[in-house]
Amino acid sequence: MPTRRDILTSTAVLAGGAMLSRLAPARAADTMPTTLPIDADVDPGVPGRDYTPVVTPNNVTLPYKLVDGVKVMHLIAEEVDHEFAPGLRAKCWGYNGRTPGPTIEAVEGDRLRIFVTNRLPEPTTIHWHGVLLPSGMDGVSGLTQKPIAPGETFRYEFTLRQHGTQMYHPHFDEMTQVGLGMMGMFIIHPRRPEGPRIDRDFVFMLSEWRIRPGTSRPDPTEMTDFNVLTFNHRAYPGTDALVARLGDRVRMRFGNLSAMDHHPIHLHGHRFKIVGTDAGPIPASAQWPEVTVLVPVGSTRAVEFSADNSGDWAMHCHMVHHMMNQMGHGLPNLLGVNTAGIDDKIAPLLPSYMTMGETGMGGMGEMGMSVPRNSLPMRGGPGPFGYIDMGGMFTVLKVRDGITGYDDPGWYKHPDGSVAGPASVDELKTLGLSAP
Numbered sequence: 046m047p048t049r050r051d052i053l054t055s056t057a058v059l060a061g062g063a064m065l066s067r068l069a070p071a072r073a074a075d076t077m078p079t080t081l082p083i084d085a086d087v088d089p090g091v092p093g094r095d096y097t098p099v100v101t102p103n104n105v106t107l108p109y110k111l112v113d114g115v116k117v118m119h120l121i122a123e124e125v126d127h128e129f130a131p132g133l134r135a136k137c138w139g140y141n142g143r144t145p146g147p148t149i150e151a152v153e154g155d156r157l158r159i160f161v162t163n164r165l166p167e168p169t170t171i172h173w174h175g176v177l178l179p180s181g182m183d184g185v186s187g188l189t190q191k192p193i194a195p196g197e198t199f200r201y202e203f204t205l206r207q208h209g210t211q212m213y214h215p216h217f218d219e220m221t222q223v224g225l226g227m228m229g230m231f232i233i234h235p236r237r238p239e240g241p242r243i244d245r246d247f248v249f250m251l252s253e254w255r256i257r258p259g260t261s262r263p264d265p266t267e268m269t270d271f272n273v274l275t276f277n278h279r280a281y282p283g284t285d286a287l288v289a290r291l292g293d294r295v296r297m298r299f300g301n302l303s304a305m306d307h308h309p310i311h312l313h314g315h316r317f318k319i320v321g322t323d324a325g326p327i328p329a330s331a332q333w334p335e336v337t338v339l340v341p342v343g344s345t346r347a348v349e350f351s352a353d354n355s356g357d358w359a360m361h362c363h364m365v366h367h368m369m370n371q372m373g374h375g376l377p378n379l380l381g382v383n384t385a386g387i388d389d390k391i392a393p394l395l396p397s398y399m400t401m402g403e404t405g406m407g408g409m410g411e412m413g414m415s416v417p418r419n420s421l422p423m424r425g426g427p428g429p430f431g432y433i434d435m436g437g438m439f440t441v442l443k444v445r446d447g448i449t450g451y452d453d454p455g456w457y458k459h460p461d462g463s464v465a466g467p468a469s470v471d472e473l474k475t476l477g478l479s480a481p
């Protein structure tokens with residue numbers, strides 16, 4: 046039976062800081078998500094022994110060096126020539142030659158010493174989003190530290206006393222630096238894992254960009270009209286396929302450092318539970334089932350599910366404008382317009398002109414319509430049944446029996462009779478349904 050005090054305490058936790066301080070000051074520390082006493086002295090966590098390492102599609106994990114029991118890491122802030130998908134490259138800012146930066150991975154109780162070298166043309170800092178640490182390590186320029194000038198290297202050092210899905214990004218000229226790609230994921234494994242063992246643990250950073258077709262510099266001042274939407278800064282068809290063995294227990298962690306938009310990430314063929322935020326794990330009794338997880342700006346969400354359904358399963362942001370690539374934006378609306386004769390009249394002025402969109406915009410990606418150099422067509426890429434009509438924040442989860450690695454197994458071979466196809470007029474007539 047819960048006591049009255051327990052009930053008051055849990056109510057206070059739900060209601061936030063004000064209630065907390067009035068009703069349960071002594072329990073405040075208990076609300077931190079940790080399986081480890083804050084002052085515990087433990088050995089550095091070892092990959093494979095203490096945790097199953099995460100996989101960041103299209104990206105890597107930051108290496109560390111062990112020095113006197115401290116995990117030493119090095120991030121170099123610099124300009125990066127980044128490919129969003131075959132056909133589109135841009136000058137972005139990132140870390141260690143890539144954007145987003147490498148995923149930081151460690152274990153609750155680890156002590157980290159992270160050196161940050163600035164090779165940008167302006168100052169920077171790194172803020173460790175959601176990580177509980179001393180105020181002076183929080184990386185807010187002007188408030189908790191001096192900015193790191195070009196050419197300087199700063200040292201950050203702190204002990205991890207929580208676990209969960211965190212992020213890192215600058216807190217200096219945020220609009221420019223985050224808008225140009227300076228961000229990364231920061232995964233902290235529990236010292237004593239609870240719950241079912243996770244077989245595959247995928248990490249995604251969600252972000253959005255404005256890159257005018259034909260240009261090669263993202264515009265960080267854009268506030269509304271983003272035209273490149275990315276998983277780990279790649280747009281489909283540039284996103285890695287996600288591979289899982291039938292029956293695997295899969296975790297997916299999403300962080301969102303887009304300038305303006307939340308992203309509802311939808312997975313086909315499976316149901317998952319939302320198991321964590323950037324404040325830590327959600328108790329099993331409070332997890333709820335979903336097929337779409339909304340990842341707000343400046344937040345992380347972790348979901349878990351059993352990959353119990355063989356096939357090729359789309360995973361994408363459900364905002365339809367976020368499944369588009371550059372050339373699909375800002376078009377005139379010609380739906381239902383009688384465009385007969387327009388092409389003939391315009392051809393003498395613009396030889397490559399072709400009116401499009403009067404019957405809908407499906408198929409525009411595969412028309413091979415001419416696009417400016419260094420830009421992506423409206424959407425998609427070739428699939429096993431024709432053209433896949435989605436681009437941007439889109440990828441495919443491939444669930445197969447007997448898979449052992451992460452190599453793309455190719456397209457799913459559907460059992461006979463299990464693929465939707467055209468119905469015959471006879472069949473429709475027999476059922477009394479009107480045929481076209």
Ligand SMILES: [Cu+2]
Nearest residue numbers: 308362364367
């Ligand atoms: Cu979205």
